[in-house]
Amino acid sequence: MDRLTEHAALLTLLRGRRRQWGLVADEVEETGSALRVLEADTNADQGDLFAGFPDGMSGALDAARETLLGWDAQGIHIVTLLDADYPAQLLTVHQRPPFLFFRGSMSPDDAAGVAVVGTRAASAEGLRRAEEIAAGLARRGRVVVSGLAGGVDTAAHRAALREGGCTVAVIGTGLFKSYPKENAPLQEKLAREHLVLSQFWPESPPTKTSFLMRNGVISGYAAATRFATVEGRWRPRSASPRRLLPVRVPGSAGLLYQLHGMAIGVLDERDPEPTFPEGVGGAVVRCPGAE
Structure with a gap:
C-alpha cells in the first residue's frame, strides 16, 4: 500500500x-x-x-x-507509527502519538539527544543554568531537545544555536501556531535549519492538555532529560508520571528518570554517583555543567 x-x-x-x-x-x-x-x-x-x-x-x-x-x-510533513522513520523510542511511550507533523529534517542523531526542560518563570540563575547545560551539550555534539516555551526552553534552544549545535523543538500547538507568540521567529528559524515537531493538527491552538501531552513526546523523543531548574512551584513535566522515579541525588537538583524500563540518572558532571532504588537497574547520563 x-x-x-x-x-x-x-x-x-x-x-x-x-x-x-x-x-x-x-x-x-x-x-x-x-x-x-x-x-x-x-x-x-x-x-x-x-x-x-x-x-x-x-x-x-x-x-x-x-x-x-x-x-x-507548505513544508509540513507527517510520519506515522507505521513508518520506518517514526522515532523508535516513542513507540515505547504509553499513549504515543499515532503521527507526528514536522517541519525541518529528522535525523538518526536525534535519538541520542538530551531534553533540557524547566520552568517558564525561571530566575536569572535558572536561565543561566539552562544556557550552560544546553551549550555544553551542543559542544559535545548532542542534540538539544526542548519545548519552545518561554523561560528555560527558549534559553536552551538559543544556547544550542549559539554554539552551532542542533536543537529540536517539540511544541504544544499545531505547526501553524506559535506559543508564546514572541517565539514565532525562533520557531521559524528552527523549522528552516533544524526541526520542529508537533503531535497536533497543524491548526490546533494551545491548551493546557496539549502541553501535558507534548511533554510526553519530549521525554520519549530524547534519550534522557535534564531538569535545568527546580525552582519555586515548578515540578518536573511529564505526561506519564510513571516514568519519573522520586529519587534525588544528595547535593544536586538531578533526578533519576525512568526510560524504557530502567532508571537513568540524568546528572551534572559534578554530581556524585546515585544509588538506584532496590530492584531497579540503572545507568547514568552525565550532562555538562559549569566548566
Whole structure:
C-alpha cells in the first residue's frame, strides 16, 4: 500500500472518530495498516466519519490526500507509527502519538539527544543554568531537545544555536501556531535549519492538555532529560508520571528518570554517583555543567 494512502486513511480515522487516539493507534499498529482498519470499521460506531462525502470512504480518502498534499506544499510533513522513520523510542511511550507533523529534517542523531526542560518563570540563575547545560551539550555534539516555551526552553534552544549545535523543538500547538507568540521567529528559524515537531493538527491552538501531552513526546523523543531548574512551584513535566522515579541525588537538583524500563540518572558532571532504588537497574547520563 502506498504511503500517502496509508496516511490519508489514518487521518480519516482520527478526524472523524470519537474513540481515543491511543486506542486507534493500538489498533492500527496491531493490524499493520490504517487502511485495513478503515475498511473493516464500517459499523455503527463510525458515526459521521464519511458525512459530506457522496462517494463514502473513497471520497473521504481523496479529501484526506488533498489535505496532506496541501500541508506538504507548505513544508509540513507527517510520519506515522507505521513508518520506518517514526522515532523508535516513542513507540515505547504509553499513549504515543499515532503521527507526528514536522517541519525541518529528522535525523538518526536525534535519538541520542538530551531534553533540557524547566520552568517558564525561571530566575536569572535558572536561565543561566539552562544556557550552560544546553551549550555544553551542543559542544559535545548532542542534540538539544526542548519545548519552545518561554523561560528555560527558549534559553536552551538559543544556547544550542549559539554554539552551532542542533536543537529540536517539540511544541504544544499545531505547526501553524506559535506559543508564546514572541517565539514565532525562533520557531521559524528552527523549522528552516533544524526541526520542529508537533503531535497536533497543524491548526490546533494551545491548551493546557496539549502541553501535558507534548511533554510526553519530549521525554520519549530524547534519550534522557535534564531538569535545568527546580525552582519555586515548578515540578518536573511529564505526561506519564510513571516514568519519573522520586529519587534525588544528595547535593544536586538531578533526578533519576525512568526510560524504557530502567532508571537513568540524568546528572551534572559534578554530581556524585546515585544509588538506584532496590530492584531497579540503572545507568547514568552525565550532562555538562559549569566548566
